Amino acid sequence: DTAVSQTPKYLVTQMGNDKSIKCEQNLGHDTMYWYKQDSKKFLKIMFSYNNKELIINETVPNRFSPKSPDKAHLNLHINSLELGDSAVYFCASSQRQHGYTFGSGTRLTVV
Amino acid sequence: GENVEQHPSTLSVQEGDSAVIKCTYSDSASNYFPWYKQELGKRPQLIIDIRSNVGEKKDQRIAVTLNKTAKHFSLHITETQPEDSAVYFCAASKDFNKFYFGSGTKLNVKP
Numbered sequence: 001d002t003a004v005s006q007t008p009k010y011l012v013t014q015m016g017n018d019k020s021i022k023c024e025q026n027l028g029h030d031t032m033y034w035y036k037q038d039s040k041k042f043l044k045i046m047f048s049y050n051n052k053e054l055i056i057n058e059t060v061p062n063r064f065s066p067k068s069p070d071k072a073h074l075n076l077h078i079n080s081l082e083l084g085d086s087a088v089y090f091c092a093s094s095q096r097q098h099g100y101t102f103g104s105g106t107r108l109t110v111v
Numbered sequence: 112g113e114n115v116e117q118h119p120s121t122l123s124v125q126e127g128d129s130a131v132i133k134c135t136y137s138d139s140a141s142n143y144f145p146w147y148k149q150e151l152g153k154r155p156q157l158i159i160d161i162r163s164n165v166g167e168k169k170d171q172r173i174a175v176t177l178n179k180t181a182k183h184f185s186l187h188i189t190e191t192q193p194e195d196s197a198v199y200f201c202a203a204s205k206d207f208n209k210f211y212f213g214s215g216t217k218l219n220v221k222p
Contacts, residue, residue, distance in 0.1 A: 041198055043155070043212040056209055090154065096207055099145040102154040 003027050006091050006103035013081055014111055021076045021106045023091030030095060031055075032074040034066060037088040037105070049074055081110045113138040115203050117213025125221050130191050132216045134201035135183040141203040144184050145210070146175060149198045158199075159186070191220045 004025045013019050025032060033056075034046040048056035049068040063079045074091060091103040114137040124130050136144075142163035147155035161168045161175045161184065168175050172191075177184040188195055201213040 041149075041215045041217075043200060043215075045209055045211075048209065094207065098207070099143075099147075099157040099160050100155075100210065102147075102156070104154050 004091055004093055004101050004103040006089075006106050008106060009104065010107050010109075012109045012111065015081055015083060017081050018077070018079045019081060019108070020078070021089055021091075021108075023074045023076070023103055025072055025091075025093040025101070025103075027093055027095070027101060029093035029101070030071060031093060032068065032071070033092045033094070033100065034074065034076050035090045035092060035102075037090060039087070043090070047074075047076075078108075081108075083110050086110045113141055113203055113205070113209075113211040115201060115211045115213045117201050117216055119216060120214065121217045121219070123219045123221065124191050126191060126193060128191055130188045130195070130218055130220075132186045132199055132201070132218070133183060134185070134203075134213050135181075136203040136211075137182065138203070138205065139179075139182065140205045143204045143207055144175070144177060145202050145204075146186050147200040147202065147212075149200065149215075151197070155200060188218075191218075193220050193222050196220045 006023045031050045033048045046060050047066040051071050052068045065077045068074045088105045088107050090105050092100040094100045117134045145160035148158045149155040172189045174187045198215045202210040204210045
């Protein structure tokens with residue numbers, strides 16, 4: 001069983017569209033995250049949820065909205081997609097005193 | 112906030128040689144330092160970590176050292192193999208909350 005799973009793996013869409021990425025973890029972790037990895041491979045945190053509660057909200061355009069229906073799921077909705085949103089988005093989860101477990105990533109390409 | 116700097120950005124070594132990647136951090140309150148390996152097109156995976164109450168940790172061919180006074184930590188890979196080729200990320204965290212990642216080191220092990 002995949003510990004942290006993201007869907008879709010690839011997403012190609014036109015500018016201006018709205019899209020969602022889903023993430024689920026079966027590790028029983030309390031905290032989940034969204035990270036963005038740009039073309040230079042830099043990993044930057046976007047959001048973090050602990051037990052469905054938003055605890056980290058970095059300087060991210062408000063076109064990005066996370067939603068956590070329960071502690072095993074953290075989805076990312078993006079409105080009015082722009083070319084600069086093209087990147088790989090990683091979901092991750094963690095439990096206190098341990099490092100992250102990352103999902104396999106979603107490669108978003110905005111054309 | 113925390114600032115993590117990582118050097119070098121690329122590193123090329125001959126198979127069997129050692130590789131060293133260095134990171135510095137700015138927040139003296141950071142107390143957890145994981146290292147991640149990301150193979151091409153795959154997710155980052157935790158390979159080793161160190162906590163601030165330890166100066167060195169070793170796991171087979173991989174070791175990490177931490178100098179809290181100087182605020183730097185390093186990854187050492189001995190007897191490198193072609194399968195060690197990947198991008199390596201260091202990170203720093205205070206109390207396992209937000210992880211701040213370095214910019215990554217692309218390691219190429221030449222057979």
